[in-house]
Amino acid sequence: xxxxxxxxxxxxxxxxxxxxxxxxxxxxxxxxxxxxxxxxxxxxxxxxxxxxxxxxxxxxxxxxxxxxxxxxxxxxxxxxxxxxxxxxx
Numbered sequence: 001x002x003x004x005x006x007x008x009x010x011x012x013x014x015x016x017x018x019x020x021x022x023x024x025x026x027x028x029x030x031x032x033x034x035x036x037x038x039x040x041x042x043x044x045x046x047x048x049x050x051x052x053x054x055x056x057x058x059x060x061x062x063x064x065x066x067x068x069x070x071x072x073x074x075x076x077x078x079x080x081x082x083x084x085x086x087x088x089x
Contacts, residue, residue, distance in 0.1 A: 010066075017062040021055030028052035 008018045028049065035042060042048070 024052040024055045
């Protein structure tokens, strides 16, 4: 669980551009599954899907800002784990 929560941080602090899209995506999944399981229809579902799917644009903007202004050219991105520790996927 700590690696998941670490994914939501930038420099050890929770980032709104990571936390809010994650919450939006989880809400989208829960509402969509709820509607599908109970066989319900929602007239505003299209708007809801666009609003929660807009998180992708936020993430792309976040990646652009980080790569343009927060990372020196040729440098690796954020490293997860302790220094000197080999990370295995």
